[in-house]
Amino acid sequence: MKTNLLITAIIMIFISSCNVTNVTIPENAMAIIPAPLSMTIQKGNFLFSEKCRIVVSALDDDTKVAAETLALLIKNPTGMEIPVIEGTKAGRGSVFMTLDTAVKTNEGYTLRITPKKIIVRARTAAGLFYAVQTIRQLLPPDVEKESVIEGIQLSLPACDIVDEPAFTYRGMHLDVCRHMFPVEEIKKYIDMLAMHKMNTFHWHLTDDQGWRIEIKKLPELTKTGAYRKETVVGHARNKPNIFDGEAYGGFYTQEQIREIIDYAGSKFITVIPEIEMPGHSLAALASYPDIACTKGPFEVGTTWGVFSDVLCAGKEETFTFIQDVLTEVIDLFPGKYIHIGGDECPKIRWEKCPLCQKRIKDEGLADENELQSYFIRRIESFVTSKGKKIIGWDEILEGGLAPEATVMSWRGTEGGIAAARQKHDVIMTPTSFAYLDYYQTEPAGQPLAIGGYVPLEKVYSFNPLPEELTAEERKYILGVQGNVWTEYISTPEHLEYMAFPRAFAIAETGWIPDRLKDFDDFLARLEVLKTRYEALNLNYFKGEYRDTRKTANP
């Protein structure tokens, strides 16, 4: 049975308002994305007033962050400074936040809003934070404006919410190599993920067209590898290519990276860095040509696609180089995962390279696919020795999976299915549902995109749990992620246009079980939330959200 949360909520508000006078339920009453698991509207409203205290049962760094997020939401429009204090219960007009092991799921929470008080229970501080995000979406959109609004009164509809995520991994990816985005824009992107209860930001930091992370031991990476001499104009498949003749580049200093990690952390988002290997590595080769199979020189990529020059798998210097890079990356990023890429690595250089061929012979490998697998396994053991885990794109299945690797399934769900059957963790991010660089409506009249057709309805329809898998195998599907590759996305405005609202459909796909998903209901909630996105100056896409090709060709 499908739920229809918005409509149910409206009916319940109507029923409850029959008995109550002078109660204004905010118009945006129950438009929450992702939809909570269950929600019952009660009579009356809770009003935030000067006497409000946010009382936290066990005040530590994390619970404090969740509580202060709520305090700030109230402060921005009202100017009221609501104290966050430790205590065991809350008085009238106050909010009580408590960690409670009775809440089953790690990031789950219960939220009870009565006219007298608000009580939030969660197993973890992240759960408390998600309850705050629910409260945020129940408050008027003006709270997003970050300036005091004279005479504003903040009230919430009395209700009971029980909520928990369906998946532990709910992520969005961003490619900053093909085009870079300012730190402020990355923070805005992270804000949008947090508001929709996503917990992972996958940051694609190195690729052919630019190396974007400062590595102190290897300064050429950002001196040379961070800049390309020009960029292809129009679609890269239009040959002969035309170039703009303008140098492009830049990188994030370790200080800026720490700033973003901390910012994301304050919103319970883990940042996963991706360092591409052995393919998509032209920027590294342009900086340190000795780690290629052939002599070079190499140039940072100026057009898009897949390049033949890759890291040499025969040379020891290559592994020293990667270990030097990863040592600094691991020191910077506190999360448990390091993404090592692994996708789209042509083998033609390896086929001709005496050192790669020697490696194949010495290690008793069957072919170049097994050499790629050797490469990834070797990196995995280094990463594991530092207490971290690797993630790789589904090509890492070819030639045999590294023992502990998590697979990101992008060329459809097949790679994910194969990995789950081998008892490996999987994150689903198939092109046909989760590639937010693809067109979101008919291409005519749209800004140039890489291709494809992935409208909001299609994104929303994705079920991360493949029917082919048994219940036991499905446990390896950690969750879902949307990817934003930026070959054809060069400004913050365009990034927002491509990412949103499709990322919100990914968020709901990761948060609620497939059987409860209802696209019409999602659209109705999206309509209500639009005023909030406007208040946030979000340049989300406002065109056709339905999959019109589906209707045209049933």
Ligand code: TNX
């Ligand atoms: C494939 S997805 C790539 C990227 C491109 C993207 C464009 C993946 C692992 N590799 O390098 O940017 O397609 O959609």
